[in-house]
Amino acid sequence: MKKEISKAFESVSKEKEIYGMWEESGLSNPDTMESYLREKDIAVKKPFTIPLPPPNANANLHIGHMCGYSFQDAMGRFNRMTGHPTLLLPGKDHAGIQTETSFTKILKERGIDKWSMSREEFYKQCYEFSMKNAQNAREQEKNIGLSADYSREFFTLDPRLTKIVYETFYKMFKDGLIYRDKRIINWCPNCKTALADIDTEHEARRGIFAYIVYPFIDESDRARAKEKFGIEGITVATTRPETMLGDSAVAVNPMDDRYKEFVGKKVLLPISNREIPVIADEEIDMELGTGALKVTPAHSPIDFEMGQRHSLEIINVIDEDAKMSGNVPERFLGMGTVECSKSLVKELNALGLLTKIENITHEIAVCERCNTPIEPIISNQWFVNVKPLAEEALKALEKGDTKVIPSGQQRALEHFLKNIQPWCISRQLWWGQRIPVWYSGGKKLHDWLRENRGKDISEYTKETGLEVNGTGEIYIGENMPSDTSVTWEAEQDMFDTWFSSGQWPYSTLGGIEGEDFKKFYPAQVMETARDILFFWVARMMMLGIYVTGKTPFSTVFLHGLILAEDGSKMSKSKGNGVEPSDVINKYGADSLRLWYFSDALPGSNAPVREEKIKGNRNFVNKIWNASRFILMNIDETELDMVSKYEVDSNLPRVIKTKDHIEKVSKYLENYKFNLGAEAIREFFWHQLCDIWIEEIKGEIKDEAIGSEIRIAKLAELLLILKENLKIMHPFIPFITESVWQELVALKLAEGILMSKQISK
RNA sequence: GGGCGAUUAGCUCAGCUGGCUAGAGCACUUCGUUUACACCGAAGGGGUCAUAGGUUCGAAUCCUAUAUCGCCCACCA
DSSP states (O other): OOOOOSSOOOHHHHHHHHEEEEEETTTTSHHHHHHHHHHHOOOOOEEEEEOOOOBBSSSOOOOHHHHHHHHHHHHHHHTTTOOOEEEEEEEBBBBBBHHHHHHHHHHHTTTTOOGGSSSHHHHHHHHHHHHHHHHHHHHHHHHHHHHOOGGOOEEETTTHHHHHHHHHHHHHHTTTTTEEEEEEEEEEEETEEEEEEGGEEEEEEEEEEOOOEEEBBSHHHHHHHHHHHSEEEEEEEEEEHHHHHHHHGGETTTTOTTTGGGGOEEEEEETTTEEEEEETTTTTOSSSSSSEEEEEETTTTHHHHHHHHHTOOOOOOOTSSSSBBBSOOOOGGOOOOOHHHHHHHHHHHTTTTTEEEEEEEEEEEEEEOOOOEEEEEEEEEEEEEOOOHHHHHHHHHHHHEEEEHHHHHHHHHHHHHHHHEEEEHHHHHHSSSOOEEEEETTTTHHHHHHTTTTTTTHHHHHOOOOOOOOHHHHHSSSEEEEEEETTTTOOOOOOOOHHHHHHHHHHTTTTTGGGHHHHHOEEEEEEEGGIIIIIIHHHHHHHHHHHHHOOEEEEEEEEEEEEEESSEEEEEEEEOOOEEEEEHHHHOOOHHHHHHHHHTTTTTTTEEOHHHHHHHHHHHHHHHHHHHHHHHHHHGHHHHHHHHOOOOOSHHHHHHHHHHHHHHHHHHHHHHHHHHHHHIIIIIIIIIIIIIIHHHHHHTTTTTTOOHHHHHHHHHHHHHHHHHHHHHHHHHHHHHHHHHHHHTTTSOOOGGGGGGOHHH
């Protein structure tokens, strides 16, 4: 008796069963796949590699992650089915600041203050937290059908990866690309760490624009100013009055006729009552504000640059908690910046030095992770001079060694690389990889000597009152140097996450000496979301070329952005996210995948439409039923004959099928997933089901069971079905494999569809 | 301020290097219980391809403006 096949495809139970079978087969491992090919005497082509973007191990995966996996898996499966031992290398990212922020929040909810914990304890708990999330993520990946090689999975804090990340750091240091510098950086007062420029975002916030008079010192200047401006000073306009406490100059454009005569004169900085000069700088925009800028080198990037040019004094007045500190009048010490701004406005008004105050909306920099306004402060940090690396990456793009889909994003990437600034790679975090540096005699000594060129240790001791045992030099290495005659202090700063994930394509292959590296590097494809093009793709290219001499991937495929149903961005705060497991449980993974392929195209936005996913579910069900019908039509006594029957390859329907397979293969080779998805649907449904099955139905209607013509027609139908299953498998692996296994059960096919070769 | 992109049926979008009556899915209308499937079948309605110019034998497709929208970058005067 042939077993009954259910009327509807029961995706939930089937998918689990099928995935289990794939796992057991080990075919996701390229080595296993290669031996399989050899065993079957199939030509082994060159390996196909995609380093899968490691999701952050601090939350569950969202519908956007699943989108990436769908594309990656489709590419992987197609290549695996065309003779390429395929490596989809999975992993999870420790995601430095992001995980530290979210885990700190979780601790807070539990009533635990991060700062009351030891670093070690925090790290340990954060690690457990990440491992738990990694496990969840892994299950979700499997739910969408990802045929990744989990025997090669990595977590970014794996010691094997850290070793490679360190080696890169040493190499860069030796090449003079890494340096420690004291300069203005983006400081997040909430995360209490430095941030790279790219880690900040710009948001429109309400603020004030205050016009403040800085009176001239000199009697004659005052008189002239009075005559010219109606007041005895120069008026500056600022959105941040509190920074005036750290002003070291007022700058005007040298071409500005209003102020020309005052350049070089001195004004009195109100409240602080310090004398500061009026300087001329070409960067000043005469149109903005009053055309006179108060210069605060310690707390504004543009002012910092200006300060460097004019050797202005740097006066720190805001500390790392975004509180007023340092050389400010006593009454402001410890005040928050906003509060201080308010009191200053009041005081200035009382002094008659505030001529105008406007309410404005302006763009300010905020921390990408916690939305806290960035405080630009002067700080000692580690930097990478990425300019030379960016140039190499640019060359790779220009030569076409790496191309980006969509091409518009390639131009954006080029633009980014051309305008790249030094990369601040140190983070004052507890979670991540420690920067492998040791300071002889302490970090403070080292920084002091660097800031006070020409001075020596005795002067340091005199100035700070600190006795030191060391030279102030640094040692680059993971472990403390063996020279115990000096006191070594370990660098406590962590690497920017992207410094390690930027090495993902080769670190996961064992580095340049690794066996896997020789076989699988460079990868063919990097498939990811476009929002990490600069963060990640750019860094991978720069670091990859620097370390290995080769661009890490030849194609960058950026899938579209998944949006909420109404076209808005999905976000936790809005609560409009779509839970992938809900969709998969309701409609099956194949249906969701098919939706991605047709809608989440490179460069496009894709609002989630349940109706469309439902439509795909209908298609999946159609495949199930058509297959079921074919199988039901083959009588038990005919199974053997049908399976052994040699179908004439010149039959029109067989030829047309072959053409179709070629067409879809082309689409896949050219990353035209939408066209591929459309083609398989169109062909299976409207050609095979609507026309051919109906035709054959008629052709065999009156034929006796076991007759030559029945066997021929059924064998033809079966062949067409099998070829269709193969070409559809990269898109919708579960349904196709399920049907294949039904065929296997009836001895009409053998093995696992995943490993079958698409006949082109 | 700079960069990138979009504007095609009610909705979401295809339409590669210019060439048949402009396509798909979903939605919509009418009909249909033929032994795979109603998660189905048959038939059908619906678009001056944002606007204005230009190149061309021929443009949704190339060029130039304009308008609207979106995203990214940018030193918060």
